[in-house]
Amino acid sequence: MTTTLEQPKVDTAEPPPARRRWEPWALAALLVGTAVAYIWGLGASGWANSFYAAAVQAGSESWKAFFFGSSDAANSITVDKPPMSLWVMSLSVRIFGLNTWAMLVPQALLGVGSVALLYATVKRWLGAPAGLLAGLVLALTPIAVLMFRFNNPDALLVLLMIASVWALLRAVEDGRTRWMVLTGVFVGLGFLTKQLQVMLVVPPLALTYLFAGPPKFGKRLAQCFAALGAMIVSAGWWLLTVELWPASSRPWIGGSQNNSILELTLGYNGLGRLNGEETGSVTPGGGARGEAGAAMGDAMADGGFPGGGPGGGGGMWGSTGITRMFESAQGGQIAWLIPAALILLVAGLAVRGRAARTDTQRASFLVWGLWLLVTGLTFSFMAGIFHAYYTVALAPAVAALVAIGSVTLWRRRDSLWVRAVLAVTLLATAAMSWVLLGRSASFAPWLKWAVVVVGIVAAVAVLIPALTRGRIAAVVTLAALFTGLAGPAAYAVDTIATPHTGSIVSAGPTVEGGRGFGGMGGPGGMDGAGRMGGRTDGAAAPTMPGGAAPGIAPGATFGASATDSMGGMGAMGGAAGGLLSGSNPSAELVALLEQDAGNYTWVAAAIGSNSASGYQLATEDPVMPIGGFNGSDPSPTLEQFQQYVADGKIHYFIAGGRGGGMGGDGTASEISAWVQANFTAVTVDGVTLYDLTS
Numbered sequence: 001m002t003t004t005l006e007q008p009k010v011d012t013a014e015p016p017p018a019r020r021r022w023e024p025w026a027l028a029a030l031l032v033g034t035a036v037a038y039i040w041g042l043g044a045s046g047w048a049n050s051f052y053a054a055a056v057q058a059g060s061e062s063w064k065a066f067f068f069g070s071s072d073a074a075n076s077i078t079v080d081k082p083p084m085s086l087w088v089m090s091l092s093v094r095i096f097g098l099n100t101w102a103m104l105v106p107q108a109l110l111g112v113g114s115v116a117l118l119y120a121t122v123k124r125w126l127g128a129p130a131g132l133l134a135g136l137v138l139a140l141t142p143i144a145v146l147m148f149r150f151n152n153p154d155a156l157l158v159l160l161m162i163a164s165v166w167a168l169l170r171a172v173e174d175g176r177t178r179w180m181v182l183t184g185v186f187v188g189l190g191f192l193t194k195q196l197q198v199m200l201v202v203p204p205l206a207l208t209y210l211f212a213g214p215p216k217f218g219k220r221l222a223q224c225f226a227a228l229g230a231m232i233v234s235a236g237w238w239l240l241t242v243e244l245w246p247a248s249s250r251p252w253i254g255g256s257q258n259n260s261i262l263e264l265t266l267g268y269n270g271l272g273r274l275n276g277e278e279t280g281s282v283t284p285g286g287g288a289r290g291e292a293g294a295a296m297g298d299a300m301a302d303g304g305f306p307g308g309g310p311g312g313g314g315g316m317w318g319s320t321g322i323t324r325m326f327e328s329a330q331g332g333q334i335a336w337l338i339p340a341a342l343i344l345l346v347a348g349l350a351v352r353g354r355a356a357r358t359d360t361q362r363a364s365f366l367v368w369g370l371w372l373l374v375t376g377l378t379f380s381f382m383a384g385i386f387h388a389y390y391t392v393a394l395a396p397a398v399a400a401l402v403a404i405g406s407v408t409l410w411r412r413r414d415s416l417w418v419r420a421v422l423a424v425t426l427l428a429t430a431a432m433s434w435v436l437l438g439r440s441a442s443f444a445p446w447l448k449w450a451v452v453v454v455g456i457v458a459a460v461a462v463l464i465p466a467l468t469r470g471r472i473a474a475v476v477t478l479a480a481l482f483t484g485l486a487g488p489a490a491y492a493v494d495t496i497a498t499p500h501t502g503s504i505v506s507a508g509p510t511v512e513g514g515r516g517f518g519g520m521g522g523p524g525g526m527d528g529a530g531r532m533g534g535r536t537d538g539a540a541a542p543t544m545p546g547g548a549a550p551g552i553a554p555g556a557t558f559g560a561s562a563t564d565s566m567g568g569m570g571a572m573g574g575a576a577g578g579l580l581s582g583s584n585p586s587a588e589l590v591a592l593l594e595q596d597a598g599n600y601t602w603v604a605a606a607i608g609s610n611s612a613s614g615y616q617l618a619t620e621d622p623v624m625p626i627g628g629f630n631g632s633d634p635s636p637t638l639e640q641f642q643q644y645v646a647d648g649k650i651h652y653f654i655a656g657g658r659g660g661g662m663g664g665d666g667t668a669s670e671i672s673a674w675v676q677a678n679f680t681a682v683t684v685d686g687v688t689l690y691d692l693t694s
Helices: 022-039 050-061 063-068 084-096 100-126 128-140 142-147 154-174 177-212 217-244 261-275 290-304 328-351 360-381 388-410 416-438 447-463 470-497 560-565 587-594 609-619 638-646 667-678
Strands: 602-607 623-626 650-654 681-684 687-691
Touching: 022 100, 022 128, 050 063, 050 084, 050 609, 063 084, 084 100, 084 154, 084 177, 100 128, 100 142, 100 154, 100 360, 100 388, 128 142, 128 388, 128 470, 142 154, 142 328, 142 388, 142 470, 154 177, 154 360, 154 388, 177 217, 177 261, 177 360, 177 388, 217 261, 328 360, 328 388, 328 416, 328 470, 360 388, 388 416, 416 447, 416 470, 447 470, 587 602, 587 609, 587 650, 587 681, 602 609, 602 667, 609 623, 609 650, 623 667, 638 650, 638 667
Parallel strands: 602 623, 602 650
Antiparallel strands: 650 687, 681 687
8 A cells, every 4th residue: 555745654543644834844944954054164175085076077077087987087097986976076077167066065965865865765654753853863963964065975875875765665665566676776876886885785675675575475585686686787787897898998996906896896895894804905904005004004003093003992993893883983973863773773663563564664663773783783893994984874774763763652652661761762862962072071061961951851751741742742852852963963063164174084073082094083193083184174275266275274284293103104184195185286386287288198196096186186187196095006017107108198206195205005116116216306395206208
């Protein structure tokens, strides 16, 4: 039986709520407010993650670079992800020109779309109040605020994952195969956005439909295989094209050691993320990571970071374990409502326990709950590369569970045990906010007291039946909303007000102990808020198209003491850029690179994609990123580079960048040594260059 948006599916004992006049106005306020918040002050973040910004620029100039996701328009190497998220931004830049707004506004609109789609998904079966609450929680989740204002692939990934749940629940509603096929399509498109990360939602989708789908089990199983086929087709066409394309006429696949998209999929972006064996990464034990990565890992283990390693003990990417999502690096990003979501998940399933197998409300609890559990546990125990911003993938599940759980229980508040669960949820939420806000001693110190006091009052009020009826119930509801959303909203405001740049970013204010590559923060060395040279608060910087500060603002560099302890990682910011920060060339250097630019395939070459990115964005001409993101990919080889130089295709070699100095690993080191031995160095505004045509 098919329901409508105006008549959500409910128990037969509950009359379907009529559409209220305030609903469209409330939705409009939510979406307009989200749009304003996500677009406000975007220009201050400059190129944001210049690694992806350079690929966006390349894709706006070359359709070949657009298709492959190349770092440069001359197609020397790709970024280490599939290109779908880049396609959205590159098309915008093609239309509106290269500037911050053209690149980042589409990301903000993806955020608005995610909020709207989550609202529609929840509202269809739980009603408008639940839909609005889900959208509001997602809109205010700190890491979601950041990622929807940034140019990482996560913004599009979140939208597509929500879309897959929307289609899955439509299939649970009427059992039609077309909805399962559409579910597979959305997952496949998510694969073309961030590869295997989207696969974390596949078990929740499949298990939910196998349990709750209307047809007989055999047909349900066949429909799941149809969804699998749709997923393979919607993602596989691009993978197959890249794999079959002659390697000599396409860019090197960044992040792979053998120029293979399958290797990238299953290795660096696949199993390597789980077991820590990402070949080419800078992680200890990460395969061919090179001397710079080894020295960095050794420094981490020997005390370059308190606790023996980033995150207070454990590996390069922070400690693993069941509490990982609540630690300093990740807690302020996502953990505010995780306890509430888990409590409400259990209570919601208990309430729907006697419903029919095909009950769509219970299916909603199942799919969002499994999403939260599968993704949260994977993030908690994965031994490979992990950054705090990955937690944005948890935000839709947390938001949906809080909304559908709260509304489901509130409708049954006449029951004592339900009121007790609501009270416990409020107290747990207040306690979580107390802990998270307490990690930022100088950030709104009064707020944690207000949240705790209001939370206790709201919890007591919920236990008293008379206070949950009539007009006083509205006051209790507002108190509950304050308890749950005051902390995230404060972090969201701080995130909106703070420019973010670099490859590793996190939301909210400075937190104590939030160090490590899993989420850099805390005092000392790195930017205290978790941005590797990423906060540009109040820093003056040269302008770029769109009036924003490119790359890393002057002064926002890696601290000297931390740099020294990392055994050759070199500068993480400044003019030459580095492993995690884009280069920031002066006007004189840009003018030099632009001289006779039309005579060369690449106006320059630099070690590492981030170092090359700033020069490319400033000149809008191709700059070869030797070795890809980490400088460790074997592209190009020394022989290939020598041939490029002999053919007059590269004008300058720019020293610095990945690893500092000449830097680099493997073939990058060989190229650096060859250039140093055969060409004369000149220095322009503190940056060392070699004219390869002299």
